[in-house]
Amino acid sequence: MNSILPVFRRSIRESWRGLIGWSLGIAAVLFLYLPLYPLFGSGGQLQDILKAMPKQLVDTVGYDQIATGAGYAQSTFYGLLGFLLVTIAAVLWSSAAIAGAEESGRLELDLAHGIGRMQYATESAAAVLLRLLWLGALSGIIVWALNGPAELGIHPPHIIGAVLALTGLAFLSAAAGLFAGALTGRKAWATGIAAGIAVLGYVFQAVAKQSKDLEWLNTLSPYYWVYHQAPLQDGVAVGGLLLTWGIAVALAAASALALSRRDLRG
Template sequence: MKRTVFTQTLKEQRRGLIGWSAGLAVVPMLYLPSYESLKEQGSLDIEQNSMYDAMGLSDFASATGFLNSTVYSLMGLLLMLIFAVTIATRSAAQEENGTLDLLLAQPISRTGLLLQRFAALAVQVTIATAVLTVSVIAGVDAGKLDVETGNIVAASAGLGLLALLAGAVALLVGAATGKRSLALGVAALLTVAGYLANNLGGDWLRKLSPFYYANGDSPLVNGWNGVHLAVLAVAAAVALTLALVSFDRRDLAV
């Protein structure tokens, strides 16, 4: 049964995974191949303003700045976070529609079920991150951006762990309340707060935001930062642990 929950989750969500992966594959190819021509035309000489600061966008004319602004701080980031949060709230949705009791009637513990849900989430986030990474590398090559492949992988790793953390937080709220809408709302609120804190806050406030640890050290320029990635991984593990405790102790609406 333990294996079945994990594999069944992946089977049930495979169409969604394919759709989201396709979207993530398209995003870099919409922007990156046009970089060289846009730069030659002077179209990337954009004056910085407060709106761009709030969105974490800057230095459009440089290869790393353009890649970061279009993918890792904008569309790629947005799609990855929405994807992770959406699939992470599945358990709460099953509790609301009354199908969760069918799973719990089988010889599997609550914590075992939630662990396998998280494992399925982690696998799907990994696949989506890999698809995005491959597409970025292809787009960088097509647009002739001078960005090292290793740094692209490092930036994608940070984004993937950030998405996994967002999913773990959504899983935690869903496990604690059994309300999918509340899980989505809280995860969205915390995500926006973290995003703005990283882009507009002072140094101390930025370091409280998970976005800082995903992209604050400019991995597209500086490469891997193992400490920052470890912070994201530990935060996700803490959220998962709290989710397991909450789910195991709460009276379920089944």
């Protein structure tokens, strides 16, 4: 293979249909939920609904700020459904990128055609990141477009922070999956590690809300790092955002190093 960025280009070319499907899913959720806000928010109905729910449940699912437009968009999409969808995509893409390619035999074939191991891992990570950035950007564009019609009252620059937070969380899971795949060559391990990062991060911050004695769990939760300050309402927490992206980039780099030093099928 002599073309520029062969692994990256092929990955994008072969995944565009799936990317369209994920994009439609993101759009469907946003167009379904966000326009409903004026039906509930203006009459205080959301407040009444929240009062009828157990406080522990409200805190756990992040609905404590749902009565505002920014809080509603954050809670329903960026903190829950959007987080779920983009994370699933990240897990699937990252587990297939290196471990899946090795199990199918494609990795060894590509390496036999002159592609370096570090190059393979780096381009695979870049392809996953580009697709995640697209999903994040798409969500931001739709939120911006619905901001006025749905009466959300979001300060537009805050949308950028919310997009970076969501994408950073997803890429952290993806980078962990890439690293596990490069380290073990097993898709099951890559999938489990990538999903585990996201699940544990969400669970830790949810459990920490139940008791002050458990608040230390927040230090282990990437979800808390980027969302303890609601991005759409108060602006993203820059420190948590940089920490999340920094670890993700480090794991992506580590995946290239791990693949370069491991005997394939060894």
